[in-house]
Structures are given as C-alpha cells and as structure tokens.
Amino acid sequence: xxxxxxxxxxxxxxxFTNQRQRxxxxxxxxxxxxxxxxxxxxxxxxxxGHTTVYRVVKEFVELGFLKWVHGADGEHQYVACAxxxxxxxxxxxxxRVQLVDCQGLNTLQKLVSVETGFRVDxxxxxxxxxxxxxxxxxxx
Amino acid sequence: xxxxxxxxxxxxxxxFTNQRQRxxxxxxxxxxxxxxxxxxxxxxxxxxGHTTVYRVVKEFVELGFLKWVHGADGEHQYVACAxxxxxxxxxxxxxRVQLVDCQGLNTLQKLVSVETGFRVDxxxxxxxxxxxxxxxxxxx
DNA sequence: GTTGTTGCAAACAGTTTGCACGAAA
DNA sequence: TTTCGTGCAAACTGTTTGCAACAAC
Numbered sequence: 001x002x003x004x005x006x007x008x009x010x011x012x013x014x015x016f017t018n019q020r021q022r023x024x025x026x027x028x029x030x031x032x033x034x035x036x037x038x039x040x041x042x043x044x045x046x047x048x049g050h051t052t053v054y055r056v057v058k059e060f061v062e063l064g065f066l067k068w069v070h071g072a073d074g075e076h077q078y079v080a081c082a083x084x085x086x087x088x089x090x091x092x093x094x095x096r097v098q099l100v101d102c103q104g105l106n107t108l109q110k111l112v113s114v115e116t117g118f119r120v121d122x123x124x125x126x127x128x129x130x131x132x133x134x135x136x137x138x139x140x
Numbered sequence: 141x142x143x144x145x146x147x148x149x150x151x152x153x154x155x156f157t158n159q160r161q162r163x164x165x166x167x168x169x170x171x172x173x174x175x176x177x178x179x180x181x182x183x184x185x186x187x188x189g190h191t192t193v194y195r196v197v198k199e200f201v202e203l204g205f206l207k208w209v210h211g212a213d214g215e216h217q218y219v220a221c222a223x224x225x226x227x228x229x230x231x232x233x234x235x236r237v238q239l240v241d242c243q244g245l246n247t248l249q250k251l252v253s254v255e256t257g258f259r260v261d262x263x264x265x266x267x268x269x270x271x272x273x274x275x276x277x278x279x280x
Numbered sequence: 281g282t283t284g285t286t287g288c289a290a291a292c293a294g295t296t297t298g299c300a301c302g303a304a305a
Numbered sequence: 306t307t308t309c310g311t312g313c314a315a316a317c318t319g320t321t322t323g324c325a326a327c328a329a330c
Contacts, residue, residue, distance in 0.1 A: 015304055015309065037294075049312045054295060070264065076294090089258055100252055108244050109267065116238060117272035118229055124210065124266045127249070132257035155284065155329050177319075189287045194320060216319090 008063060019048050023056045024065070024080075032095040033069050033077030033088075069126055071095055089127045093134035100127070148203060159188050163196045164205070164220075172235040173209050173217030173228075209266055211235055231271035233278075238271070 005024055006016040026042050027034060034042075036057050040050035057078055060066040064081065069088040071077040072095045079088060079097045086099040105123060113120040145164060146156040166182050167174060174182075176197050180190035197218055200206040204221065209228040211217040212235045219228060219237045226239040245263065253260040 013309090017304075017310065019311075035294095047312090051296080051313080052311055055310085089252060089256060089260070091258070092261075098256060098258070100256060102248060102252070104244065104248050104251070108242060108248075111244070112229060112240055112242070112267060113269070116229060116240060117275075118231070118238070118267075118269040119275055120229075120267060120269035121232075122268040124264075124268075126264045127252060127258075127260060128262040128264075129253070129258040129260040135257075135259055153284090157285065157329070159286070175319090187287090190319095191288080191321080192286055195285085 005065065014059075019046075019052055020056050020059075022046050022048060023053060024060070027060075027066060027078060027080045030080075031097065032091075033071055033079040033097050035071070035075050035077050039078075067099075069097060087125045087127060089129065091131035091134055092128055093130050093138075096131050096133075098131070145205065154199075159186075159192050160196050160199075162186050162188060163193060164200070167200075167206060167218060167220045170220075171237065172231075173211055173219040173237050175211070175215050175217050179218075207239075209237060227265045227267060229267045229269065231274055232268055233270050233274035236271050236273075240267070 002021055002024065005020070009016040009020065022043060023039065026039050036054055037050070039057070040048075040053040043053060057066060061068060061078070066078040067081045067086075067088060069077050069079055069090055072090060072092045077097070079099070081099060086101040089098045089100050091097070102125065105125065109120045109123065112118065142161055142164065145160070149156045149160070162183060163179065166179050176194055177190070179197070180188075180193040183193060184190075197206060201208060201218070206218040207221045207226075207228060209217050209219055209230055212230060212232045217237070219239070221239060226241040229238045229240050231237070242265065245265065249260045249263065252258065
C-alpha cells in the first residue's frame with residue numbers, strides 16, 4: 001500500500017517523504033477515524049508538526065486515500081480508504097467506522113435527476129448506527 | 141409558519157422573541173442556503189448580534205427547522221426545511237439548494253443493517269449537481 | 281417580578297499562511 | 306544543486322462563553 005502511495009505521489013511530481021508515510025500509517029492503523037488534531041498528537045513524537053499533518057491530510061483526501069466523516073460527536077474525522085466508492089458507517093457508541101459500498105445510490109441519483117432536472121454528479125452519504133459489539137454489550 | 145414556530149418554542153418552555161422570528165425569516169426567504177456569518181451580516185441591520193444568530197441557528201437545527209449542508213464551496217450552510225425527512229440537492233454552480241425526499245433510503249438502510257450487523261438508525265445525505273437554470277446557461 | 285434571552289467583548293478551537301531551513305530527487 | 310517539503314510562529318476564521326442589561330411571560 002505504501003508502495004502504491006509512493007507511485008501515485010511520484011506520478012504527480014510529488015515526493016513521498018517519511019512524513020507522508022508516517023501520516024498514512026497512523027490513519028491506516030486506526031479503524032475508527034481520527035481528527036487531524038488527534039493524528040497530529042500521535043505524530044508529535046516523530047517530530048512531525050501539525051501544519052504538515054493538515055497539509056498532507058488534504059492531499060490524501062484529494063487523492064482519495066482518506067475520506068472525511070462526522071464522528072460520533074460531530075467532529076471532522078478522517079478514515080483510511082482503500083479506494084473505490086464507498087460510504088462510512090459510523091458507530092455512535094464506540095466511534096468505529098466501517099466502509100460499505102452502496103450500489104443502490106446510482107439508481108437513486110438517476111431518479112433524483114429525472115425528478116428535478118438537475119444534472120446529478122455526486123453525493124456525500126454517511127450512515128449512523130450502533131455496531132454489533134456495542135449492541136452485544138448494551139442492547140437497547 | 142411563524143405561528144408554528146411560536147407554538148413549538150412555547151411548548152418547550154422557550155420564548156418566541158423578535159430575534160428568533162427575524163432569523164427564521166432570513167433563512168426562509170433565501171432558497172439557497174446561508175452560512176451563519178452571512179445571516180448575521182443580513183441581521184446586523186436589525187441590531188441582532190452574531191452570538192444570537194449562532195445560538196438560534198443551533199436551536200432551529202435541533203428542532204428540525206433548519207438543515208445543514210455543505211455549500212458549493214464546502215462551507216457550512218443552513219437551509220430552511222418545512223419538516224419531514226428530506227435531503228438537500230445542491231447546485232455546484234449557483235449554490236441553489238432544493239430539498240428532495242428520498243424514499244429509497246429506508247430500503248438501503250435495511251440492506252446495510254443486514255450486511256453489517258449494525259443497528260442502523262440514521263444517515264446524512266447530500267446530493268451535488270447542476271441545476272436546470274445553470275445547465276441552460278452553460279451546458280457542458 | 282421572575283426567568284429566559286440578548287449583545288458585547290473576549291476567549292477559544294481549528295485551520296491556514298509566510299518564511300527560512302532542510303531534505304529528496 | 307535545484308526544487309519541493311517541513312516546521313515554527315503568527316495570523317485568521319468560525320464558534321463559544323461570561324456577564325450585565327433587557328424583554329417576554
């Protein structure tokens with residue numbers, strides 16, 4: 001995966017620095033999302049400044065390697081994303097984020113297009129709920 | 141509509157002040173969304189401070205009278221919403237926001253629930269595109 | 281009169297920018 | 306050795322809080 005990142009960065013004339021690699025790792029290791037501030041805290045030990053984290057996260061989002069989500073408390077979080085079009089399913093309880101791919105939305109977009117006359121070309125969907133583990137712990 | 145707002149506010153033990161009425165009017169008159177800052181600018185002439193606008197917008201969102209959307213430039217905007225469950229369709233060009241109701245999503249939620257084991261209980265969907273007027277002006 | 285509401289100023293959080301130094305190619 | 310990336314500090318924007326004056330009930 002880091003190899004793929006390296007290739008993509010080089011292909012657009014950018015360098016794949018140690019910082020970019022570490023920042024990627026931090027997000028990849030965390031199954032629930034992280035805010036930029038949280039990631040920056042973790043990366044401080046490596047001597048990586050928060051400015052860099054903001055800049056790199058923005059690049060990752062543009063390249064499609066990170067997706068942003070509203071976490072359980074409504075904060076802006078980012079989640080590693082292998083690629084392809086998928087949507088975050090956020091546990092309101094533990095904050096875990098699982099990505100699901102929803103084919104059905106293409107149909108929905110076409111329908112909306114016909115109904116409204118808009119040319120529909122994108123969407124942002126987040127789904128909220130409670131994950132199986134949290135349900136087991138406190139069903140209710 | 142203002143009457144309904146008055147009733148709802150009273151029913152939860154809050155007052156329906158002139159400020160709340162004016163703030164509601166500003167959003168209702170604007171078919172595309174407004175950021176809180178934009179609304180506060182418009183309301184300055186009435187002597188309403190931005191603090192109040194922030195506070196009241198938050199109340200309106202909680203009561204379901206306003207919905208928040210990412211505008212064409214990604215800023216946080218709020219749109220008046222008659223009530224009921226509906227989703228914003230945002231024109232990337234002129235910023236106009238039209239609300240559509242998408243029945244199909246209930247089915248989708250059930251499907252996701254079965255696939256993942258989550259108890260799904262909510263979602264946030266925004267749809268982006270280009271509105272008919274903008275298409276006519278510059279088809280492309 | 282009582283209690284919730286407002287406006288101001290100031291604090292605060294999250295994010296971006298300017299610039300000199302450092303590191304990848 | 307050239308160009309891009311980084312880190313620091315500081316600026317900036319959007320949002321919230323403390324508090325005294327005020328208005329709805």
